[in-house]
Amino acid sequence: MAVKGAPTWGYAKTPCSHPGISDLGSTRSGLAFNLSFRKWECCCLGVASAQRAITPVEDEKPNLTGAESSGAIQRIEDNESRGFHKDMNLLPKPLTANDLSSPRDGSKVRVAYQGLPGAYSEDAALKAYPKCETVPCDQFEAAFKAVELWLVDKAVLPIENSVGGSIHRNYDLLLRHRLHIVGEVQLQVNHCLLGLPGVTKEELKRVLSHPQALAQCEMTLSSLGIVRINADDSALAAQMVASTGLRNTGAVASARAAKIYGLDILAEKIQDDDDNITRFLILAREPIIPGTDRPYKTSVVFTLEEGPGVLFKALAVFALRGINLTKIESRPQRQRPLRVVDDSNEGSAKYFDYLFYIDFEASMAEPRAQYALGHLQEFARFLRVLGSYPMDTIP
Numbered sequence: 117m118a119v120k121g122a123p124t125w126g127y128a129k130t131p132c133s134h135p136g137i138s139d140l141g142s143t144r145s146g147l148a149f150n151l152s153f154r155k156w157e158c159c160c161l162g163v164a165s166a167q168r169a170i171t172p173v174e175d176e177k178p179n180l181t182g183a184e185s186s187g188a189i190q191r192i193e194d195n196e197s198r199g200f201h202k203d204m205n206l207l208p209k210p211l212t213a214n215d216l217s218s219p220r221d222g223s224k225v226r227v228a229y230q231g232l233p234g235a236y237s238e239d240a241a242l243k244a245y246p247k248c249e250t251v252p253c254d255q256f257e258a259a260f261k262a263v264e265l266w267l268v269d270k271a272v273l274p275i276e277n278s279v280g281g282s283i284h285r286n287y288d289l290l291l292r293h294r295l296h297i298v299g300e301v302q303l304q305v306n307h308c309l310l311g312l313p314g315v316t317k318e319e320l321k322r323v324l325s326h327p328q329a330l331a332q333c334e335m336t337l338s339s340l341g342i343v344r345i346n347a348d349d350s351a352l353a354a355q356m357v358a359s360t361g362l363r364n365t366g367a368v369a370s371a372r373a374a375k376i377y378g379l380d381i382l383a384e385k386i387q388d389d390d391d392n393i394t395r396f397l398i399l400a401r402e403p404i405i406p407g408t409d410r411p412y413k414t415s416v417v418f419t420l421e422e423g424p425g426v427l428f429k430a431l432a433v434f435a436l437r438g439i440n441l442t443k444i445e446s447r448p449q450r451q452r453p454l455r456v457v458d459d460s461n462e463g464s465a466k467y468f469d470y471l472f473y474i475d476f477e478a479s480m481a482e483p484r485a486q487y488a489l490g491h492l493q494e495f496a497r498f499l500r501v502l503g504s505y506p507m508d509t510i511p
């Protein structure tokens with residue numbers, strides 16, 4: 117494995133180029149000294165596991181002159197004759213910076229999603245981490261818990277659709293669990309009408325799918341005059357059609373689900389709006405450190421005191437700093453859904469009490485975002501930052 121910053125060091129060059137390396141042959145405890153990380157890397161290279169710690173790729177091998185090369189080889193042979201070559205194989209392989217950083221394709225990441233294989237939520241997980249291991253969960257809450265219990269690294273959950281609107285359940289769960297939003301995925305959702313092999317769409321009497329998916333295909337399904345039946349997710353609907361073997365029952369699901377469950381695609385892109393986009397959130401146990409290197413979004417949730425113009429004031433903290441809001445959602449407060457307010461003239465009145473969820477286009481690394489939330493805190497009864505994460509701009 118090649119190490120950043122180390123390639124120029126090739127394994128034979130190291131012992132002669134670093135001061136103190138010559139001692140290493142006789143004192144492996146040199147590792148316990150107060151060595152810098154670079155020196156520590158050198159020690160490991162020089163003493164023991166040069167070949168195993170770093171296997172330089174072909175073009176990173178040092179181009180040694182004859183004299184350098186014979187000197188280096190001599191030192192290695194000296195070490196080996198003193199018996200160090202045996203230790204080389206026994207010593208643990210030192211960790212490198214590459215070992216510690218997660219690969220960008222997510223090949224070591226386990227991602228929970230709600231639904232069965234072939235669900236759109238799995239597509240979203242694979243869009244975010246193309247080589248991840250996807251872990252199906254029966255309910256949204258199971259995906260939250262899987263992250264909290266360290267069964268998986270991340271969860272990918274739908275939060276809103278461009279046609280169907282918000283997925284309220286996930287807004288409520290965001291507050292009930294203490295996970296952090298570390299990313300978002302915008303997914304183009306192309307629904308297909310699926311049926312058993314050889315069936316025509318005219319034969320269908322009913323169709324199964326997730327309620328959001330059925331709602332997104334309202335016009336097509338109405339024109340076919342088919343009865344709609346809710347399922348937990350679109351892939352489960354496809355699986356049910358395949359397993360029941362009913363020729364008059366179809367499913368609204370993805371082309372990938374058709375392949376997985378051996379169904380025919382009777383019609384493609386049956387959603388009412390061509391631009392049918394679902395936005396998913398990526399949740400993790402730890403927040404990411406926000407940057408300013410690319411466009412970021414921040415999600416917050418807060419409650420306000422009762423009174424004229426309080427929501428106006430809350431929104432003004434962003435407008436005053438030129439911060440664009442991309443989403444506002446209000447949900448009833450489960451702990452205190454109703455608030456009784458005593459008015460001396462009118463008697464007591466009951467008001468609904470709300471949580472406000474806001475997404476805004478700025479990173480928490482930007483002072484204007486910090487000032488805006490500091491300002492909001494002055495009159496919000498409760499405020500929580502759910503996450504500050506890179507925006508997904510390409511559906």
Ligand SMILES: O=C(O)C(=O)C[C@]1(C(=O)O)C=C[C@@H](O)C=C1
Binds near residue numbers: 231235283348394
């Ligand atoms: O049923 C699925 O396949 C899902 O992933 C669920 C879901 C949703 O919850 O909105 C996800 C994306 C589509 O908008 C339709 C359904």
